[in-house]
Amino acid sequence: MLFVRNDSKRFRFCRSKCHRNFNKKRNPRKVAWTKAYRRTRGKEMAVDSTFDFEKRRNRPVKYDRGLMGKTIVAMRRVEEIQQTRDARFFENRMQDAKAEKKKQARVEIEKSIELLAPAVANREEVMRNVIDSAKSRIAARKKSSNKLTTTPNSAMVEG
Incomplete structure (x- = not known):
């Protein structure tokens, strides 16, 4: 939409929302959704x-x-x-x-440190449990890999 003032100044509006706010004499530098607002507040580059x-x-x-x-x-x-x-x-x-x-x-x-305090108090116990479970998993893997490697070799030697 194009609005021409009496002094021949032209105003182009991209949508009716902009035109309505212009008619209400709102300052675009104070309306949060406008480009002018973003530029004056330093949210967008003004000079490039x-x-x-x-x-x-x-x-x-x-x-x-x-x-x-x-x-x-x-x-x-x-x-x-x-x-x-x-x-x-x-x-x-x-x-x-x-x-x-x-x-x-x-x-x-x-x-809210009181919410975190119980977790911190149990931290050492939790860490011990995690480390123990990791060690047991590693030991189980070693046992299963030892069984796999020894079984085919012994079969080859016998055969």
């Missing part, structure tokens, strides 16, 4: 040289097959560059979040 390729140009270009091939290859390359930069931007933004999650986990553990 790859954005210059997406600008519309009103210059008519004569069709040239070689130029079109190069353009398509360049578009793919720009897309790859944009994706790597987005990923890097996201990782940098989430570094602080990792530390914050660890801090919150520590606080949660400190709050």
